[in-house]
Amino acid sequence: MFKYQFRWDTVWGSFDFLMGGLQMTLVISAITLVLAMVGGLVIALLDMSRFRVLRWIGISIGEVVRNTPILVQLLWVYYVLPIVFGVRIEALVALIIGLALYQASFISEVYRSGIQSVPKGHREAAQVLGLTPLQSFNRIVLPQAIRMTLPPLASNFVQLIKFSSLGAVISVSEITRRGMELSATNFRPLETFTFIAVVYFFICWPLAMAIRFWERRLQAR
Amino acid sequence: MSSTSPLILADGITKRFGANQVLTRVSLEVLERDVVCVVGPSGSGKTTLLRCLALLEEPSEGRVVMEGVPISTPSPDKQVKAAARDVRSEIGMVFQHFNLWPHMSVLQNLIEAPIRVKKMPRDKAVAIAESLLKKVDLFEKRDAYPARLSGGQQQRVAIARALAMSPKVLLFDEATSALDPELRREVLAVMRQLAREGMTMLVVTHEMGFARHVGTRTVFMDRGEIVEAAPGSAFFDAPQTERAQRFLQQFADE
Numbered sequence: 001m002f003k004y005q006f007r008w009d010t011v012w013g014s015f016d017f018l019m020g021g022l023q024m025t026l027v028i029s030a031i032t033l034v035l036a037m038v039g040g041l042v043i044a045l046l047d048m049s050r051f052r053v054l055r056w057i058g059i060s061i062g063e064v065v066r067n068t069p070i071l072v073q074l075l076w077v078y079y080v081l082p083i084v085f086g087v088r089i090e091a092l093v094a095l096i097i098g099l100a101l102y103q104a105s106f107i108s109e110v111y112r113s114g115i116q117s118v119p120k121g122h123r124e125a126a127q128v129l130g131l132t133p134l135q136s137f138n139r140i141v142l143p144q145a146i147r148m149t150l151p152p153l154a155s156n157f158v159q160l161i162k163f164s165s166l167g168a169v170i171s172v173s174e175i176t177r178r179g180m181e182l183s184a185t186n187f188r189p190l191e192t193f194t195f196i197a198v199v200y201f202f203i204c205w206p207l208a209m210a211i212r213f214w215e216r217r218l219q220a221r
Numbered sequence: 222m223s224s225t226s227p228l229i230l231a232d233g234i235t236k237r238f239g240a241n242q243v244l245t246r247v248s249l250e251v252l253e254r255d256v257v258c259v260v261g262p263s264g265s266g267k268t269t270l271l272r273c274l275a276l277l278e279e280p281s282e283g284r285v286v287m288e289g290v291p292i293s294t295p296s297p298d299k300q301v302k303a304a305a306r307d308v309r310s311e312i313g314m315v316f317q318h319f320n321l322w323p324h325m326s327v328l329q330n331l332i333e334a335p336i337r338v339k340k341m342p343r344d345k346a347v348a349i350a351e352s353l354l355k356k357v358d359l360f361e362k363r364d365a366y367p368a369r370l371s372g373g374q375q376q377r378v379a380i381a382r383a384l385a386m387s388p389k390v391l392l393f394d395e396a397t398s399a400l401d402p403e404l405r406r407e408v409l410a411v412m413r414q415l416a417r418e419g420m421t422m423l424v425v426t427h428e429m430g431f432a433r434h435v436g437t438r439t440v441f442m443d444r445g446e447i448v449e450a451a452p453g454s455a456f457f458d459a460p461q462t463e464r465a466q467r468f469l470q471q472f473a474d475e
Binding site: 119121122124125126127128129130131135139140143144147 | 337
């Protein structure tokens with residue numbers, strides 16, 4: 001039988017330490033989401049540019065980022081960028097840059113499909129009534145596209161909360177890293193990492209459920 | 222503009238999509254108060270012709286002329302583009318799939334273009350919109366969203382939206398094809414009323430009854446060409462060409 005003396009008090013004793021890490025996790029995720037939303041817009045604009053060179057750059061960034069592992073990208077940003085540019089990058093900054101770039105490449109697709117979800121006929125109706133292409137985009141396409149884009153953006157936030165745990169590898173002091181440090185001193189990895197997994201779950205799960213509900217309501221329209 | 226020049230004129234329009242030639246030197250003029258009905262088998266180029274006149278497609282050859290002024294040509298110059306901008310909203314269009322904007326209420330759908338394009342004060346746009354909604358018998362739906370309306374109601378809103386810009390000519394692209402028979406009737410009733418009021422209309426349709434009884438002229442298209450054109454119901458009573466006879470035969474069987 002499984003004979004193990006649980007010592008949850010080792011976790012409660014460091015509750016504030018771990019919660020401080022959780023705060024860090026959420027702050028990283030929020031900052032990264034904002035940066036990724038802007039970066040995603042830049043990539044989407046490059047993808048749709050009239051100039052072939054810009055299109056090529058946008059598409060290349062997207063393909064490279066989507067087809068290499070996020071962990072390798074983080075290690076690359078943290079260890080290689082400083083060598084190339086001769087500057088020291090804080091682990092936290094490296095994590096945010098790496099994650100933001102990764103998410104931006106997915107968010108650019110979210111934008112693109114949001115815009116494409118608006119039927120061509122809606123734009124044609126605007127055109128026939130005399131609206132300029134800019135008016136048509138601002139008044140007809142964008143409001144509909146944003147509505148379609150919000151749930152996937154929220155899902156990206158959930159993903160970021162989970163991906164930010166990779167920061168532990170480059171010693172960013174978010175909750176997973178703090179758990180590693182704690183278990184190295186209390187020798188209680190089972191309690192520590194179980195607790196951390198439960199924390200992640202109870203943050204991500206309600207968010208994911210809310211998003212699913214939200215998407216279903218949008219589809220019902 | 223001289224009163225003799227047609228309101229809108231398709232002048233020898235050829236349209237190719239890649240290697241596929243959809244229209245071949247089609248010429249058609251619509252005079253003021255005309256109700257021209259374009260009929261023909263699917264794939265005959267009717268809709269493409271209409272889209273050229275609505276300035277949604279650029280002709281490969283030929284031009285579109287409105288009241289004597291060219292507004293669409295292959296690779297248009299500055300002058301043509303400026304002319305097109307000027308008359309853009311004078312050519313209204315009603316689509317097969319309505320194309321109402323789903324994120325706006327019925328009223329917002331109607332006032333959007335008058336406010337943005339004509340720079341009309343909001344209350345004036347609302348007053349016009351409300352009177353148009355009464356006309357199509359949908360005043361009580363002014364604050365509803367399109368998804369809450371039946372297809373027939375949506376199409377009537379779409380007609381009102383087009384009328385809100387007081388166009389000189391209204392183009393109908395199979396406006397009733399996406400509707401159930403009982404909903405068609407309410408849309409056709411609105412179209413008939415517009416014709417009675419003297420609205421200039423170009424109607425691509427499969428509604429032979431409408432073409433016969435409401436149209437002032439019927440144009441029969443097949444394989445990208447105008448095969449036959451006759452005033453009023455003459456086309457139905459005495460079709461001249463074999464192709465037209467064969468086309469009409471299908472409806473006789475119904």
